[in-house]
Amino acid sequence: MDIILDNDASYEQVVEALKRCGAEEAVCCRTEALFGLAKSALVREKIAGVTIQLLDADGYAIRQVTSRRRDENASQGDALNDRQVAVVKALEKVLAYCRKEGVQLVGYSDELVALPAHVKPEDIATASARDIDTRGVYRGAEALMFDPGSDLCKVLG
Template structure:
């Protein structure tokens, strides 16, 4: 669950909001001054695992920062750059928003579709499924296996 900070929040109010934040949520604010002060609070208080978002009037994130321990920066066995890892974290946040809004993402071979969670598996049809534009990033595992066996 996200925690929202009031406009004009003071250091102590921000610290309290950060400490009350659900680990799967974010600390959100609509005021740029509060956002800047909240970043200072995160650094000064050395609080890891917090996502801070500056959101617009509709609740969409305009800017986002996350605090973490130095050892959390990048797993040693990862082949992803820090920027690529940040993109994955943003994608995970989108997935969290999908869950909150009752949207499920389903892989169909090489396609990815979205539909309401209230749709029963036996009612799945193109009429209720919305194709997700993956820009070629999403590929089904079958296509990877078939490509590998074709090259052998």
């Protein structure tokens, strides 16, 4: 059964409700301010596995958050964890902006280079090319193939 908080609930009452909330239940709020208070209590008290809902006047959930523990070591072996997936999605958004603004990114040997989209492939060494500081995150395939310690080199080797 869901727990519906009074609009004037104190921080302590919110925390108590969060701690009582079962896995199939939710702590429900009717005001944006109380919803914000419940979210901050959830984080501050480090309570995992609890759902908080913001209800509209008719009792329908219009916003919802569910807390969970961050698993830095993905239990799925080599799969990306949730945080890493979020970072990749943010990168994809940046790449979409690059495309929208007419910027192409080209893997050039072991570097990543930005060029205006209208530059032809044969003009890749143009003065308008800008090296991207990838902070060591990007490595071209050539670097992997010639790095004796890389798994790719072991497979090809």
